[in-house]
Amino acid sequence: MSMTELESANPLLDLTAEQLRAYAAAAMDRARRRSRGLTDAVDDSDLVRQHSRLMSPLVWDLAHIGSQEELWLVRDVGGRPPLRPDIDELYDAFKHARADRPALPLLGPAEARAYVAEVRGKALDVLDTAPMRGQGLTDHGFAFGMITQHEQQHAETMLATHQLRGGEPVLHAPPPPERRCAPLPEEVLVPAGEFLMGTSAEPWALDNERPAHVVDVGAFLLDTTPVTNAAYLEFVESGGYAERRWWSTVGWEHIQQHGITAPRFWRREATGWWRTRFGVTEPVPAHEPVAHVSYHEAAAYAAWAGKRLPTEPEWEKAARFDPATGRSRRFPWGDEDPGPEHANLGQRHLRPAPVGAYPRGSSPLGVHQLIGDVWEWTSSDFGGYPGFSAFPYREYSEVFFGAAHKVLRGGSFGTDAAAVRGTFRNWDYPIRRQIFAGFRCARDA
Numbered sequence: 001m002s003m004t005e006l007e008s009a010n011p012l013l014d015l016t017a018e019q020l021r022a023y024a025a026a027a028m029d030r031a032r033r034r035s036r037g038l039t040d041a042v043d044d045s046d047l048v049r050q051h052s053r054l055m056s057p058l059v060w061d062l063a064h065i066g067s068q069e070e071l072w073l074v075r076d077v078g079g080r081p082p083l084r085p086d087i088d089e090l091y092d093a094f095k096h097a098r099a100d101r102p103a104l105p106l107l108g109p110a111e112a113r114a115y116v117a118e119v120r121g122k123a124l125d126v127l128d129t130a131p132m133r134g135q136g137l138t139d140h141g142f143a144f145g146m147i148t149q150h151e152q153q154h155a156e157t158m159l160a161t162h163q164l165r166g167g168e169p170v171l172h173a174p175p176p177p178e179r180r181c182a183p184l185p186e187e188v189l190v191p192a193g194e195f196l197m198g199t200s201a202e203p204w205a206l207d208n209e210r211p212a213h214v215v216d217v218g219a220f221l222l223d224t225t226p227v228t229n230a231a232y233l234e235f236v237e238s239g240g241y242a243e244r245r246w247w248s249t250v251g252w253e254h255i256q257q258h259g260i261t262a263p264r265f266w267r268r269e270a271t272g273w274w275r276t277r278f279g280v281t282e283p284v285p286a287h288e289p290v291a292h293v294s295y296h297e298a299a300a301y302a303a304w305a306g307k308r309l310p311t312e313p314e315w316e317k318a319a320r321f322d323p324a325t326g327r328s329r330r331f332p333w334g335d336e337d338p339g340p341e342h343a344n345l346g347q348r349h350l351r352p353a354p355v356g357a358y359p360r361g362s363s364p365l366g367v368h369q370l371i372g373d374v375w376e377w378t379s380s381d382f383g384g385y386p387g388f389s390a391f392p393y394r395e396y397s398e399v400f401f402g403a404a405h406k407v408l409r410g411g412s413f414g415t416d417a418a419a420v421r422g423t424f425r426n427w428d429y430p431i432r433r434q435i436f437a438g439f440r441c442a443r444d445a
Protein backbone atom coordinates (compact mmCIF):
# COMPACT_ATOMS: atom_id res chain seq x y z
CA MET A 1 0.00 0.00 0.00
CA SER A 2 1.14 3.56 -0.63
CA MET A 3 1.54 6.08 2.19
CA THR A 4 -1.80 7.75 1.39
CA GLU A 5 -3.60 4.42 1.47
CA LEU A 6 -2.12 3.69 4.88
CA GLU A 7 -3.74 6.76 6.36
CA SER A 8 -7.47 6.77 7.00
CA ALA A 9 -9.65 8.99 4.88
CA ASN A 10 -10.47 12.19 6.73
CA PRO A 11 -14.14 13.16 7.09
CA LEU A 12 -13.25 16.89 7.00
CA LEU A 13 -11.97 16.47 3.44
CA ASP A 14 -15.46 15.58 2.20
CA LEU A 15 -17.14 18.73 3.50
CA THR A 16 -18.18 21.52 1.16
CA ALA A 17 -16.81 25.00 1.89
CA GLU A 18 -20.13 25.95 3.45
CA GLN A 19 -20.16 22.85 5.69
CA LEU A 20 -16.56 23.45 6.69
CA ARG A 21 -17.40 27.05 7.68
CA ALA A 22 -20.26 25.79 9.84
CA TYR A 23 -17.94 23.17 11.40
CA ALA A 24 -15.33 25.83 12.16
CA ALA A 25 -17.90 28.28 13.56
CA ALA A 26 -19.32 25.59 15.87
CA ALA A 27 -15.84 24.62 17.08
CA MET A 28 -14.96 28.28 17.73
CA ASP A 29 -18.21 28.79 19.62
CA ARG A 30 -17.59 25.72 21.79
CA ALA A 31 -14.14 27.04 22.66
CA ARG A 32 -15.52 30.45 23.56
CA ARG A 33 -18.22 29.02 25.80
CA ARG A 34 -15.49 27.12 27.62
CA SER A 35 -13.32 30.24 28.07
CA ARG A 36 -16.32 32.17 29.30
CA GLY A 37 -17.32 29.45 31.75
CA LEU A 38 -13.84 29.35 33.26
CA THR A 39 -13.50 33.13 33.56
CA ASP A 40 -17.09 33.90 34.62
CA ALA A 41 -16.80 31.36 37.47
CA VAL A 42 -14.70 33.72 39.58
CA ASP A 43 -14.95 37.42 40.47
CA ASP A 44 -12.78 40.17 39.03
CA SER A 45 -10.24 40.14 41.86
CA ASP A 46 -9.72 36.42 41.27
CA LEU A 47 -9.33 36.98 37.52
CA VAL A 48 -6.44 39.42 37.90
CA ARG A 49 -4.68 37.50 40.68
CA GLN A 50 -1.82 35.13 40.06
CA HIS A 51 -2.79 31.87 41.73
CA SER A 52 0.61 30.27 41.15
CA ARG A 53 3.89 31.49 39.69
CA LEU A 54 3.51 28.63 37.22
CA MET A 55 0.43 30.23 35.70
CA SER A 56 -0.77 33.50 34.20
CA PRO A 57 -3.62 35.45 35.75
CA LEU A 58 -6.81 34.18 34.08
CA VAL A 59 -7.44 37.62 32.60
CA TRP A 60 -4.12 37.36 30.72
CA ASP A 61 -5.16 34.04 29.14
CA LEU A 62 -8.47 35.56 28.08
CA ALA A 63 -7.03 38.59 26.30
CA HIS A 64 -4.17 36.48 24.88
CA ILE A 65 -6.78 34.20 23.26
CA GLY A 66 -8.31 37.30 21.62
CA SER A 67 -4.93 38.67 20.62
CA GLN A 68 -3.93 35.46 18.80
CA GLU A 69 -7.33 35.35 17.09
CA GLU A 70 -6.89 38.95 15.97
CA LEU A 71 -3.38 38.33 14.63
CA TRP A 72 -4.13 35.17 12.66
CA LEU A 73 -7.76 35.44 11.61
CA VAL A 74 -8.57 39.13 11.45
CA ARG A 75 -5.23 40.54 10.28
CA ASP A 76 -3.55 37.64 8.49
CA VAL A 77 -6.38 35.67 6.83
CA GLY A 78 -8.82 38.60 6.69
CA GLY A 79 -6.29 41.27 5.73
CA ARG A 80 -8.12 43.71 8.00
CA PRO A 81 -6.60 46.58 9.96
CA PRO A 82 -5.47 45.88 13.55
CA LEU A 83 -7.93 46.56 16.38
CA ARG A 84 -5.38 46.94 19.15
CA PRO A 85 -1.81 46.96 17.84
CA ASP A 86 -0.83 48.64 21.12
CA ILE A 87 -1.42 45.46 23.14
CA ASP A 88 0.25 42.89 20.84
CA GLU A 89 3.41 42.92 22.89
CA LEU A 90 1.66 42.40 26.26
CA TYR A 91 0.07 39.17 25.07
CA ASP A 92 3.06 37.76 23.25
CA ALA A 93 3.81 34.60 25.27
CA PHE A 94 7.47 34.74 24.22
CA LYS A 95 8.03 38.28 25.51
CA HIS A 96 6.95 37.79 29.11
CA ALA A 97 7.35 34.76 31.38
CA ARG A 98 4.21 33.67 33.21
CA ALA A 99 5.64 34.79 36.56
CA ASP A 100 6.06 38.37 35.24
CA ARG A 101 2.65 38.77 33.62
CA PRO A 102 0.72 40.13 36.66
CA ALA A 103 2.99 43.20 36.71
CA LEU A 104 2.12 44.17 33.10
CA PRO A 105 -0.44 46.90 32.31
CA LEU A 106 -2.96 44.25 31.24
CA LEU A 107 -6.51 44.86 30.08
CA GLY A 108 -8.88 44.60 33.04
CA PRO A 109 -11.65 41.97 33.10
CA ALA A 110 -14.34 44.16 31.47
CA GLU A 111 -11.93 45.44 28.80
CA ALA A 112 -10.62 41.94 28.08
CA ARG A 113 -14.15 40.57 27.67
CA ALA A 114 -15.13 43.41 25.32
CA TYR A 115 -11.93 42.94 23.32
CA VAL A 116 -12.35 39.19 22.76
CA ALA A 117 -16.01 39.70 21.79
CA GLU A 118 -15.10 42.38 19.24
CA VAL A 119 -12.35 40.22 17.76
CA ARG A 120 -14.72 37.26 17.53
CA GLY A 121 -17.27 39.31 15.61
CA LYS A 122 -14.64 40.29 13.06
CA ALA A 123 -13.20 36.76 12.86
CA LEU A 124 -16.66 35.38 12.05
CA ASP A 125 -17.03 38.03 9.31
CA VAL A 126 -13.73 36.83 7.86
CA LEU A 127 -14.91 33.20 8.07
CA ASP A 128 -18.07 34.07 6.11
CA THR A 129 -16.09 34.75 2.95
CA ALA A 130 -12.75 33.01 3.61
CA PRO A 131 -11.73 30.57 0.88
CA MET A 132 -11.69 27.04 2.28
CA ARG A 133 -9.30 25.74 -0.36
CA GLY A 134 -5.83 26.88 -1.20
CA GLN A 135 -2.43 26.94 0.39
CA GLY A 136 -1.27 27.05 3.98
CA LEU A 137 -3.40 29.04 6.39
CA THR A 138 -6.56 28.99 4.32
CA ASP A 139 -6.51 25.35 3.20
CA HIS A 140 -9.56 23.61 4.70
CA GLY A 141 -9.85 26.50 7.15
CA PHE A 142 -6.55 25.59 8.83
CA ALA A 143 -6.17 28.98 10.56
CA PHE A 144 -9.64 28.65 12.10
CA GLY A 145 -8.76 25.15 13.30
CA MET A 146 -5.45 26.36 14.69
CA ILE A 147 -7.08 29.23 16.58
CA THR A 148 -9.80 26.92 17.93
CA GLN A 149 -7.15 24.51 19.20
CA HIS A 150 -5.21 27.39 20.69
CA GLU A 151 -8.24 28.63 22.63
CA GLN A 152 -9.02 25.09 23.82
CA GLN A 153 -5.42 24.62 24.93
CA HIS A 154 -5.72 27.78 26.99
CA ALA A 155 -9.03 26.51 28.37
CA GLU A 156 -7.11 23.51 29.70
CA THR A 157 -4.39 25.78 31.05
CA MET A 158 -7.06 27.89 32.75
CA LEU A 159 -8.54 24.71 34.21
CA ALA A 160 -5.09 23.93 35.65
CA THR A 161 -5.07 27.44 37.15
CA HIS A 162 -8.42 26.64 38.76
CA GLN A 163 -6.89 23.48 40.24
CA LEU A 164 -4.06 25.54 41.76
CA ARG A 165 -6.42 28.23 43.05
CA GLY A 166 -7.35 28.03 46.73
CA GLY A 167 -10.80 28.62 48.19
CA GLU A 168 -14.28 27.26 47.77
CA PRO A 169 -15.20 25.15 44.73
CA VAL A 170 -16.60 27.22 41.85
CA LEU A 171 -16.60 24.64 39.05
CA HIS A 172 -19.19 21.88 38.97
CA ALA A 173 -19.79 18.93 36.65
CA PRO A 174 -21.49 15.54 36.85
CA PRO A 175 -19.29 12.53 37.68
CA PRO A 176 -17.88 10.45 34.81
CA PRO A 177 -19.34 7.01 33.97
CA GLU A 178 -18.43 3.97 36.08
CA ARG A 179 -16.63 0.93 34.70
CA ARG A 180 -18.77 -0.49 31.85
CA CYS A 181 -16.99 -3.72 30.94
CA ALA A 182 -15.67 -6.96 32.44
CA PRO A 183 -12.35 -6.64 34.27
CA LEU A 184 -9.60 -6.05 31.73
CA PRO A 185 -6.37 -7.98 31.21
CA GLU A 186 -3.37 -6.13 32.61
CA GLU A 187 -1.52 -5.88 29.30
CA VAL A 188 -2.04 -6.05 25.55
CA LEU A 189 0.51 -7.41 23.08
CA VAL A 190 1.30 -5.05 20.23
CA PRO A 191 2.91 -7.17 17.50
CA ALA A 192 6.16 -6.17 15.80
CA GLY A 193 6.03 -4.38 12.47
CA GLU A 194 5.75 -1.13 10.58
CA PHE A 195 2.94 1.37 10.94
CA LEU A 196 2.18 4.82 9.62
CA MET A 197 2.96 7.47 12.26
CA GLY A 198 1.93 11.13 12.07
CA THR A 199 -0.34 12.55 9.42
CA SER A 200 -0.37 14.20 6.03
CA ALA A 201 -4.16 13.97 5.65
CA GLU A 202 -5.57 15.66 8.77
CA PRO A 203 -6.42 19.21 7.65
CA TRP A 204 -6.20 20.77 11.11
CA ALA A 205 -3.13 18.83 12.30
CA LEU A 206 -0.31 21.04 13.55
CA ASP A 207 3.18 21.16 12.09
CA ASN A 208 4.71 18.80 14.67
CA GLU A 209 2.27 15.97 13.72
CA ARG A 210 3.43 16.09 10.09
CA PRO A 211 4.34 14.47 7.79
CA ALA A 212 3.08 10.86 7.88
CA HIS A 213 5.99 8.45 7.85
CA VAL A 214 6.51 4.71 8.29
CA VAL A 215 8.05 3.56 11.58
CA ASP A 216 9.11 0.03 12.49
CA VAL A 217 8.22 -0.87 16.07
CA GLY A 218 9.36 -4.04 17.85
CA ALA A 219 6.82 -6.23 19.68
CA PHE A 220 5.91 -4.87 23.11
CA LEU A 221 3.34 -5.21 25.87
CA LEU A 222 1.38 -2.15 26.87
CA ASP A 223 -0.81 -1.67 29.94
CA THR A 224 -4.47 -1.96 28.91
CA THR A 225 -5.34 1.13 30.96
CA PRO A 226 -3.53 4.04 32.55
CA VAL A 227 -1.96 3.27 35.96
CA THR A 228 -4.61 3.72 38.65
CA ASN A 229 -4.41 5.52 41.98
CA ALA A 230 -4.63 2.13 43.75
CA ALA A 231 -1.64 0.78 41.84
CA TYR A 232 0.31 4.00 42.35
CA LEU A 233 -0.49 3.97 46.04
CA GLU A 234 1.27 0.60 46.37
CA PHE A 235 4.42 2.28 45.06
CA VAL A 236 3.99 5.15 47.53
CA GLU A 237 3.25 2.89 50.50
CA SER A 238 6.09 0.50 49.73
CA GLY A 239 8.54 3.38 50.15
CA GLY A 240 9.07 4.01 46.44
CA TYR A 241 9.84 7.70 46.98
CA ALA A 242 12.59 6.82 49.46
CA GLU A 243 14.40 4.26 47.35
CA ARG A 244 17.10 5.74 45.19
CA ARG A 245 17.26 2.75 42.83
CA TRP A 246 13.93 3.48 41.11
CA TRP A 247 14.86 7.02 40.19
CA SER A 248 17.01 8.66 37.54
CA THR A 249 19.74 10.93 38.90
CA VAL A 250 17.85 14.06 37.87
CA GLY A 251 14.54 12.70 39.15
CA TRP A 252 16.03 11.72 42.51
CA GLU A 253 17.66 15.15 42.98
CA HIS A 254 14.40 16.83 42.10
CA ILE A 255 12.22 14.95 44.60
CA GLN A 256 14.86 15.39 47.34
CA GLN A 257 15.16 19.10 46.73
CA HIS A 258 11.40 19.68 46.70
CA GLY A 259 10.40 17.15 49.34
CA ILE A 260 8.10 15.29 46.93
CA THR A 261 6.65 12.09 48.46
CA ALA A 262 3.32 11.60 46.64
CA PRO A 263 1.38 12.97 43.64
CA ARG A 264 0.62 16.67 43.79
CA PHE A 265 -2.67 17.51 45.58
CA TRP A 266 -2.51 14.27 47.65
CA ARG A 267 -2.34 14.39 51.45
CA ARG A 268 -1.94 11.62 54.00
CA GLU A 269 -4.36 11.76 56.94
CA ALA A 270 -4.94 9.36 59.82
CA THR A 271 -7.93 8.11 57.79
CA GLY A 272 -5.92 7.39 54.64
CA TRP A 273 -4.99 9.31 51.53
CA TRP A 274 -7.04 12.32 50.42
CA ARG A 275 -6.79 14.51 47.36
CA THR A 276 -8.03 17.96 46.52
CA ARG A 277 -9.71 18.54 43.17
CA PHE A 278 -11.02 21.99 42.23
CA GLY A 279 -11.56 22.88 45.87
CA VAL A 280 -13.14 19.55 46.90
CA THR A 281 -11.17 17.26 49.21
CA GLU A 282 -12.09 13.59 48.95
CA PRO A 283 -10.55 10.15 49.52
CA VAL A 284 -8.21 9.19 46.66
CA PRO A 285 -10.46 7.13 44.33
CA ALA A 286 -8.86 3.73 43.79
CA HIS A 287 -9.86 3.01 40.20
CA GLU A 288 -9.20 6.41 38.66
CA PRO A 289 -6.01 6.92 36.65
CA VAL A 290 -3.37 8.63 38.75
CA ALA A 291 -2.85 12.29 37.81
CA HIS A 292 -0.54 15.15 38.74
CA VAL A 293 2.63 13.08 38.61
CA SER A 294 5.78 14.29 36.85
CA TYR A 295 7.65 12.38 34.17
CA HIS A 296 10.22 11.49 36.84
CA GLU A 297 7.56 9.97 39.08
CA ALA A 298 6.03 8.05 36.16
CA ALA A 299 9.43 6.64 35.16
CA ALA A 300 10.25 5.68 38.79
CA TYR A 301 6.93 3.86 39.18
CA ALA A 302 7.54 2.00 35.92
CA ALA A 303 11.00 0.90 37.10
CA TRP A 304 9.54 -0.26 40.43
CA ALA A 305 6.87 -2.25 38.53
CA GLY A 306 9.57 -3.94 36.40
CA LYS A 307 8.44 -2.03 33.32
CA ARG A 308 9.20 1.21 31.48
CA LEU A 309 7.30 4.06 29.88
CA PRO A 310 6.25 3.54 26.25
CA THR A 311 8.07 5.43 23.53
CA GLU A 312 6.03 7.86 21.48
CA PRO A 313 5.88 5.54 18.40
CA GLU A 314 4.77 2.67 20.66
CA TRP A 315 1.98 4.80 22.12
CA GLU A 316 0.79 5.95 18.71
CA LYS A 317 0.90 2.47 17.22
CA ALA A 318 -1.22 1.12 20.07
CA ALA A 319 -3.68 3.99 19.53
CA ARG A 320 -3.97 3.97 15.73
CA PHE A 321 -2.78 0.77 14.12
CA ASP A 322 -5.51 -1.51 12.78
CA PRO A 323 -4.03 -4.99 12.18
CA ALA A 324 -7.03 -5.98 10.02
CA THR A 325 -6.34 -3.31 7.38
CA GLY A 326 -2.75 -2.23 8.11
CA ARG A 327 -4.02 1.35 8.24
CA SER A 328 -3.62 4.02 10.89
CA ARG A 329 -6.88 5.41 12.23
CA ARG A 330 -7.53 8.98 13.36
CA PHE A 331 -8.59 7.71 16.79
CA PRO A 332 -8.42 4.34 18.59
CA TRP A 333 -12.11 3.64 17.83
CA GLY A 334 -12.04 4.72 14.18
CA ASP A 335 -12.15 7.89 12.13
CA GLU A 336 -15.13 9.74 13.57
CA ASP A 337 -14.65 12.70 15.91
CA PRO A 338 -14.81 11.84 19.63
CA GLY A 339 -18.28 11.52 21.16
CA PRO A 340 -19.22 11.20 24.84
CA GLU A 341 -19.32 7.40 24.41
CA HIS A 342 -15.68 7.25 23.28
CA ALA A 343 -13.66 9.26 25.74
CA ASN A 344 -13.67 11.54 28.76
CA LEU A 345 -12.86 14.85 27.09
CA GLY A 346 -14.04 18.45 27.05
CA GLN A 347 -14.37 19.21 30.77
CA ARG A 348 -17.72 17.39 30.77
CA HIS A 349 -16.54 15.68 33.96
CA LEU A 350 -13.99 17.41 36.11
CA ARG A 351 -11.98 14.28 36.84
CA PRO A 352 -10.58 11.19 35.12
CA ALA A 353 -13.05 8.30 34.74
CA PRO A 354 -12.34 4.94 36.38
CA VAL A 355 -10.57 2.40 34.19
CA GLY A 356 -13.01 0.43 32.04
CA ALA A 357 -15.42 3.36 31.70
CA TYR A 358 -15.00 3.70 27.91
CA PRO A 359 -15.07 0.27 26.23
CA ARG A 360 -16.37 1.88 23.02
CA GLY A 361 -13.25 4.00 22.82
CA SER A 362 -10.79 1.10 22.86
CA SER A 363 -8.34 0.46 20.04
CA PRO A 364 -8.47 -2.53 17.63
CA LEU A 365 -5.81 -4.23 19.77
CA GLY A 366 -7.93 -3.70 22.90
CA VAL A 367 -6.12 -0.84 24.61
CA HIS A 368 -8.46 1.39 26.65
CA GLN A 369 -8.66 5.10 27.46
CA LEU A 370 -5.77 6.22 25.30
CA ILE A 371 -7.74 9.38 24.51
CA GLY A 372 -9.06 11.51 27.38
CA ASP A 373 -8.89 11.10 31.19
CA VAL A 374 -5.18 11.93 31.64
CA TRP A 375 -2.33 12.96 29.35
CA GLU A 376 0.19 10.13 29.24
CA TRP A 377 3.92 10.68 29.63
CA THR A 378 6.06 8.90 27.05
CA SER A 379 9.80 8.29 27.28
CA SER A 380 10.44 10.27 24.09
CA ASP A 381 11.98 13.72 23.79
CA PHE A 382 10.02 16.20 21.70
CA GLY A 383 11.40 16.48 18.16
CA GLY A 384 10.47 16.93 14.51
CA TYR A 385 9.47 14.02 12.29
CA PRO A 386 11.55 13.26 9.18
CA GLY A 387 10.63 15.99 6.68
CA PHE A 388 9.36 18.38 9.40
CA SER A 389 8.72 21.90 8.27
CA ALA A 390 7.74 24.67 10.70
CA PHE A 391 4.28 26.11 10.04
CA PRO A 392 3.01 28.74 10.43
CA TYR A 393 5.89 29.94 12.62
CA ARG A 394 8.91 28.38 14.36
CA GLU A 395 7.64 29.31 17.81
CA TYR A 396 4.66 27.01 17.40
CA SER A 397 6.73 23.85 18.04
CA GLU A 398 10.23 23.91 16.66
CA VAL A 399 11.80 26.10 19.32
CA PHE A 400 10.75 23.46 21.91
CA PHE A 401 12.45 20.54 20.17
CA GLY A 402 15.18 18.85 22.18
CA ALA A 403 15.88 16.87 25.34
CA ALA A 404 14.37 19.49 27.68
CA HIS A 405 10.79 18.42 26.88
CA LYS A 406 9.10 15.02 27.07
CA VAL A 407 6.13 14.15 24.85
CA LEU A 408 2.69 13.54 26.34
CA ARG A 409 -0.11 11.89 24.40
CA GLY A 410 -3.86 11.39 24.35
CA GLY A 411 -5.39 14.43 26.07
CA SER A 412 -7.10 14.64 29.45
CA PHE A 413 -10.60 15.24 30.79
CA GLY A 414 -9.69 18.92 30.49
CA THR A 415 -8.85 18.71 26.76
CA ASP A 416 -11.47 19.42 24.12
CA ALA A 417 -12.02 17.00 21.23
CA ALA A 418 -10.79 19.74 18.87
CA ALA A 419 -7.38 19.74 20.56
CA VAL A 420 -6.53 16.03 20.59
CA ARG A 421 -6.37 13.11 18.13
CA GLY A 422 -4.33 9.97 17.58
CA THR A 423 -1.47 12.01 16.15
CA PHE A 424 -1.64 14.96 18.55
CA ARG A 425 1.58 15.72 20.47
CA ASN A 426 1.86 17.68 23.69
CA TRP A 427 5.16 18.39 25.43
CA ASP A 428 6.33 19.65 28.78
CA TYR A 429 9.21 19.72 31.23
CA PRO A 430 9.73 16.38 32.99
CA ILE A 431 9.22 18.04 36.41
CA ARG A 432 5.70 19.34 35.63
CA ARG A 433 2.91 18.21 37.98
CA GLN A 434 0.12 20.78 37.70
CA ILE A 435 -0.94 19.46 34.30
CA PHE A 436 -3.54 16.69 34.10
CA ALA A 437 -0.98 14.00 33.35
CA GLY A 438 -0.64 10.36 34.30
CA PHE A 439 0.87 7.43 32.39
CA ARG A 440 0.75 3.77 31.51
CA CYS A 441 3.64 1.32 31.39
CA ALA A 442 5.13 -0.87 28.67
CA ARG A 443 7.69 -3.64 28.46
CA ASP A 444 9.47 -5.54 25.71
CA ALA A 445 7.67 -8.67 24.54
Ligand SMILES: [Fe+2]
Nearest residue numbers: 064093150154
Ligand atom coordinates in the same frame (compact mmCIF):
# COMPACT_ATOMS: atom_id res chain seq x y z
FE1 LIG B 1 -1.02 30.79 23.67
